[in-house]
Amino acid sequence: MNNDYELYKLKAELCKTFADPKRLMIINQLRHGEKTVGNLTQVLQVPQAVVSRHLAVLRSRGIVTTRRDGVNVYYSLANPRIVDACDIVHEILLEQVARNRDIAEKLLL
Amino acid sequence: MNNDYELYKLKAELCKTFADPKRLMIINQLRHGEKTVGNLTQVLQVPQAVVSRHLAVLRSRGIVTTRRDGVNVYYSLANPRIVDACDIVHEILLEQVARNRDIAEKLLL
DNA sequence: TAATTATATACGCATATATGTATATAAGCA
DNA sequence: TGCTTATATACATATATGCGTATATAATTA
Numbered sequence: 001m002n003n004d005y006e007l008y009k010l011k012a013e014l015c016k017t018f019a020d021p022k023r024l025m026i027i028n029q030l031r032h033g034e035k036t037v038g039n040l041t042q043v044l045q046v047p048q049a050v051v052s053r054h055l056a057v058l059r060s061r062g063i064v065t066t067r068r069d070g071v072n073v074y075y076s077l078a079n080p081r082i083v084d085a086c087d088i089v090h091e092i093l094l095e096q097v098a099r100n101r102d103i104a105e106k107l108l109l
Numbered sequence: 110m111n112n113d114y115e116l117y118k119l120k121a122e123l124c125k126t127f128a129d130p131k132r133l134m135i136i137n138q139l140r141h142g143e144k145t146v147g148n149l150t151q152v153l154q155v156p157q158a159v160v161s162r163h164l165a166v167l168r169s170r171g172i173v174t175t176r177r178d179g180v181n182v183y184y185s186l187a188n189p190r191i192v193d194a195c196d197i198v199h200e201i202l203l204e205q206v207a208r209n210r211d212i213a214e215k216l217l218l
Numbered sequence: 219t220a221a222t223t224a225t226a227t228a229c230g231c232a233t234a235t236a237t238g239t240a241t242a243t244a245a246g247c248a
Numbered sequence: 249t250g251c252t253t254a255t256a257t258a259c260a261t262a263t264a265t266g267c268g269t270a271t272a273t274a275a276t277t278a
Contacts, residue, residue: 008130008137011198015127020236021117024124028117037255050237052256057235062205071245071254081201088194089120095188096171129266146225159267161226166265180224180275 017061022046023054024086026075030064031083034076126170131155132163133195135184139173140192143185 018024022044029035029043037055041048055075058064063082067074077083127133131153138144138152146164150157164184167173172191176183186192 005130005134007202008133010202011133011195012128012130014198014202015124015133016235018124019121019128021114021121022236024117024120025114038253047238048255049239049257053236056256062208068245068255073255079201079204081197081204085194085197085201086120088190088197089123092188092190092194093116093119093123095190099171125265131266147223156268157225158227158269162266165226177225177275182225 014061017057017063018085018089020054020057022050023058026051026054026058027063027077027082027086030075030077031086034067034074036072036074038072040075123170126166126172127194127198129163129166131159132167135160135163135167136172136186136191136195139184139186140195143176143183145181145183147181149184 018027025044026040029040037048037051040055041051044051055064058075059066062078064075065078067076127136134153135149138149146157146160149164150160153160164173167184168175171187173184174187176185
């Protein structure tokens with residue numbers, strides 16, 4: 001029973017990794033293939049140090065892997081399942097929005 | 110482009126909800142049907158106030174719904190998809206463990 | 219109404235997380 | 249070697265999060 005708690009802690013750690021909008025944007029960028037830090041910095045529109053730090057978090061939790069080619073470091077998703085997880089979060093959010101819209105309509109009509 | 114960021118913030122908020130071991134335990138308890146705060150307090154083995162606060166977080170993010178029956182408040186999952194999300198997190202964790210085991214074996218042999 | 223049970227919230231505190239800025243490391247090239 | 253580009257990290261700081269404790273609210277019953 002108590003040993004279970006360690007498992008839930010690991011799962012929570014994993015979820016923490018997804019609990020930041022910029023990291024979710026990075027994951028979304030990597031969805032269709034590897035990207036360099038420079039690529040991601042350009043897309044996210046934040047200082048390069050910010051991107052590097054988020055990538056460090058993703059690396060430390062095993063969400064992404066890296067490959068160096070000369071000066072550039074290419075990041076990619078370590079596991080295709082990660083995309084599925086993001087998709088489900090998206091779906092849950094959509095259903096919440098739909099539900100809220102229903103409530104709003106009932107209140108307004 | 111910038112409007113996208115708001116969407117990622119919402120998704121991150123949703124992930125934050127899952128980013129705590131006790132909340133994950135609560136969700137797992139609710140997987141097979143509604144439970145009272147008392148039930149959950151007994152399972153989690155923490156002060157009742159702790160459970161109530163976590164339930165408040167889950168409520169505020171639309172993860173659970175409540176139903177009062179007399180003195181008791183029954184909590185249940187608002188969306189069956191939430192279980193799917195937790196299952197995928199579980200799978201990702203398992204694959205990570207498996208990968209680490211492979212690495213460990215290569216190092217030891 | 220008073221007492222009891224079940225649940226929710228307020229307050230103070232300790233820890234975690236994200237960021238800006240500056241700097242360090244690493245590879246490639248003149 | 250010195251310079252430039254690409255990436256990573258250190259430090260200080262602001263904000264967020266979880267918890268223990270105490271207390272508030274709500275429903276039930278005597």
